[in-house]
Amino acid sequence: MNLRITTLITAVLIALGLGAKEPLAVGPIEFGLQGGITTPLLNRPHFTKSTGWDAGVELMYNFKHKPWAVGPTIRMISIERENVGLPDMSVFIRNFGLQLGVAGEYNFNRGYALNPYVGASTGMVFIADQMDEDNPDGYMRPFIRPHVGLEIVNRFRFEAALLVTERYSTSLSLTLGFRFGGGPK
Numbered sequence: 001m002n003l004r005i006t007t008l009i010t011a012v013l014i015a016l017g018l019g020a021k022e023p024l025a026v027g028p029i030e031f032g033l034q035g036g037i038t039t040p041l042l043n044r045p046h047f048t049k050s051t052g053w054d055a056g057v058e059l060m061y062n063f064k065h066k067p068w069a070v071g072p073t074i075r076m077i078s079i080e081r082e083n084v085g086l087p088d089m090s091v092f093i094r095n096f097g098l099q100l101g102v103a104g105e106y107n108f109n110r111g112y113a114l115n116p117y118v119g120a121s122t123g124m125v126f127i128a129d130q131m132d133e134d135n136p137d138g139y140m141r142p143f144i145r146p147h148v149g150l151e152i153v154n155r156f157r158f159e160a161a162l163l164v165t166e167r168y169s170t171s172l173s174l175t176l177g178f179r180f181g182g183g184p185k
Contacts, residue, residue: 101145156179
């Protein structure tokens with residue numbers, strides 16, 4: 001299954017790259033807000049798989065006459081799971097993650113009405129997990145978050161992302177976003 005997903009992603013990236021256009025001049029700074037849904041990829045024993053929310057902000061610097069952008073990012077993720085097999089525990093547990101990192105993106109058609117993009121962010125995530133008796137106050141882990149998306153009219157973003165971190169906090173997110181600044185000059 002992982003080989004099929006990797007092959008599909010590679011094929012999409014190659015197709016996008018073949019259709020890439022010369023980047024247009026855009027403003028140097030853009031600020032983005034995103035929100036959407038997320039679901040864990042691995043299920044915890046005795047708990048149902050659940051969907052939660054994902055929200056984030058980015059401040060990106062657009063390199064002049066280049067398709068690249070880079071900047072800091074902050075994201076929050078919360079997933080609630082239902083207990084279906086442990087009688088001594090509460091019915092629901094919550095996983096919460098606060099990510100602090102740096103993001104980079106490659107824009108295939110920067111400045112155009114339809115701009116497919118790929119990128120990744122990396123940094124540290126603070127995880128608060130009600131199931132972790134050894135760390136009741138939470139703990140820090142490194143993360144990487146590759147993402148692919150489509151920006152429409154230099155403002156609206158549709159994005160799919162994979163948060164890769166400790167085992168039960170790895171999740172897939174689908175978000176909608178809006179960008180301020182950074183439009184064509």
